[in-house]
Amino acid sequence: MKNVLEVSNLSVDYVTLNGSVRAVDDVSFSIGEEQSLGLAGESGCGKSTIAYSLMRLHRPPALIAEGDIRLGGVDVLALNDEQLRMFRWQQVSMVFQSAMNCLNPVVRLEKQFFEIFRYHGITKDKEDARQRSARLLELVGIPSDRLRDYPHQFSGGMRQRAVIAMALALRPRLLILDEPTTALDTVVQRDILQRVYELKKEFKFSILFITHDLSLMMEFCDIVAIMYAGKIVEQAPAQTILHTPRHPYSYGLKNSFPSLQGDIEYMEGIPGSPLDLKKIPKGCRFAARCFKATDVCRELVPERRHVGDDFFDCHNPLQPSEA
Numbered sequence: 001m002k003n004v005l006e007v008s009n010l011s012v013d014y015v016t017l018n019g020s021v022r023a024v025d026d027v028s029f030s031i032g033e034e035q036s037l038g039l040a041g042e043s044g045c046g047k048s049t050i051a052y053s054l055m056r057l058h059r060p061p062a063l064i065a066e067g068d069i070r071l072g073g074v075d076v077l078a079l080n081d082e083q084l085r086m087f088r089w090q091q092v093s094m095v096f097q098s099a100m101n102c103l104n105p106v107v108r109l110e111k112q113f114f115e116i117f118r119y120h121g122i123t124k125d126k127e128d129a130r131q132r133s134a135r136l137l138e139l140v141g142i143p144s145d146r147l148r149d150y151p152h153q154f155s156g157g158m159r160q161r162a163v164i165a166m167a168l169a170l171r172p173r174l175l176i177l178d179e180p181t182t183a184l185d186t187v188v189q190r191d192i193l194q195r196v197y198e199l200k201k202e203f204k205f206s207i208l209f210i211t212h213d214l215s216l217m218m219e220f221c222d223i224v225a226i227m228y229a230g231k232i233v234e235q236a237p238a239q240t241i242l243h244t245p246r247h248p249y250s251y252g253l254k255n256s257f258p259s260l261q262g263d264i265e266y267m268e269g270i271p272g273s274p275l276d277l278k279k280i281p282k283g284c285r286f287a288a289r290c291f292k293a294t295d296v297c298r299e300l301v302p303e304r305r306h307v308g309d310d311f312f313d314c315h316n317p318l319q320p321s322e323a
């Protein structure tokens, strides 16, 4: 499979007067054509920092310290401002949790769609733009006669659908979804994601999906990358992470979700709290919270072990019978 996105050795720092933290540390991953990759991990592990870096939307104090990002073969970090303007929306677009609030509440939806088409040189013809927008709206489940409405007349779910329609307006190769439906109720969440995945088949784009809801992630993603304290510690197909994870952190994370476990009555959870990025220990970052940790874990950073396309960074991985 051809890769749409290739991220190599990406490190991102937050440089503040109180010192600097490396929020993303030497992260590499790729996403193939029409593939969807989920990024999972506890709050603060660096997921959004990666997402914003991919679009070069990161702002100070965030600083990309090292690495290489290629999208469709284009060196993203080398783009100038004008190239970046065209690159966003046309090559990659992003829908985040509060994206629905980015719509101007007092400008008709129709006009907001038209501005996207005009700004990116797709069309200056209002009727052409209207037809394109109407189709996009229908695709995300909004009747096209609502184009003349103002966003303040829409529910939260409809506004988020409209934003997704806009994100797909220029047929990007990659759609980044960062907690896109978290503010919405579960039925609406699932319906919106189902539509996005149907559109993925039709428009043939790839997806980077970030969510705290592991059950949604397992349902909608081909591959899942598990992050802990700025690093990807395991990557494998969703079904492998679900049934036979190798890293104890992946195991703990999926066991924190009762909906993934069927009819269990209690959640195991993960003891302790996420790592303070200002105090990185010398061995494995997860050792202090890990039920499989031994002396070597506290001394040495684990080397990456590959199994086909999958990998995990662990001295004492779980055996399939333990998962």
Ligand SMILES: Nc1ncnc2c1ncn2[C@@H]1O[C@H](COP(=O)(O)OP(=O)(O)OP(=O)(O)O)[C@@H](O)[C@H]1O
Pocket: 014, 016, 021, 023, 041, 042, 043, 044, 045, 046, 047, 048, 049, 050, 061, 277
């Ligand atoms: N503006 C900032 N200034 C300083 N440090 C920051 C800033 N934003 C983020 N960080 C640091 O970067 C780390 C990663 O943050 P990020 O938002 O990428 O995590 P996340 O995994 O997306 O979390 P969440 O799931 O809560 O959105 C945080 O733990 C924090 O230490």
